[in-house]
Amino acid sequence: MVKKVYLIGMGPGNLKYLTLEAVDLIKRLPLFLIPLKSSKKTYLTEKRKEILYKIRKDQNFKIVEIPFPERKRSFQYKEAVISWRRKKAEILIKVLQKESTEEAGFIVWGDPSIYDGHIEIFKDVQKQIPIEFEIIPGISAFQILSAKHKIPLTKIAGSLLFTTPRGLKKFSEIKENTVVFLDNYESYRKFNQEDLKIYWGAYLGTEKEVLLSGRLSEIKEKIIELRRKLRKENGWIMEIYFLLPEDKIKDEE
Secondary structure (H helix, E strand, O other): OOEEEEOOOOOOOOOOOOOHHHHHHHOOOOOOOEEEOHHHHHHHHHHHHHHHHHHHOOOOOOOEEEEOOOOOOOHHHHHHHHHHHHHHHHHHHHHHHOOOOOOOEEEEOOOOOOOOHHHHHHHHHOOOOOOEEEEOOOOOOOHHOOOOOOOOOOOOOOOOOOOOHHHHOOOOOOOOEEEEOOOOOOOHHHHOOOEEEEEEEEEOOOOEEEEEEEHHHHHHHHHHHHHHHEEEEEEOOOOOEEEEEEHHHHHHO
16 A cells, blocks of 8 residues: 655646756656646646656656546535535545555646645545655646746735635726636626726646636636637646736836
């Protein structure tokens, strides 16, 4: 049985965004667990494998692809997510008990600690079998988006808000610098502030990367049209954006 798992943040799918710690682990671990994505999302599985093969020239390691179920849509969102994570934990337990190596790497897109459920999933695993796990941070999409657009995310003595689209939908106005992950609801449509700018990006760090920025009131329809086109073409989309009130941008300058 596997006794320890390293949750390795791989960044956005580009080798140059891996940390040295992640590279060192990949070079020595005998087993890697990778979520098996179906249909057009197989890209997300293949990118993980591609990084492993680029680092491990010897190919003296084993890859186990794990067929996690897709999360079912539900009006009871939190309950559905908790149930989905428990099912993933059950599948992981069976895999970990079956394998004979003592250590394994679980490859996580981005950073395991930011907008990802695998830490909680492995805590559920720990409740049922004796296993340790360790977090290896990766470069997150918001760091790459900030670098690509060449903008700081904070101002002197200011604050920075991280939120999901479900949280954003509760706001009537954007008053502080805000980072939003994976907005399938296109929640930014509701904001008509003239002082609000958006910095948007999809598939960051990959060959599919797309960037847009400008005054939200002027380009939000363009973003909506583009993201829908990209999602249709690729079968999935990973996106992130910043909402920055313009007076805060001026303060930075």
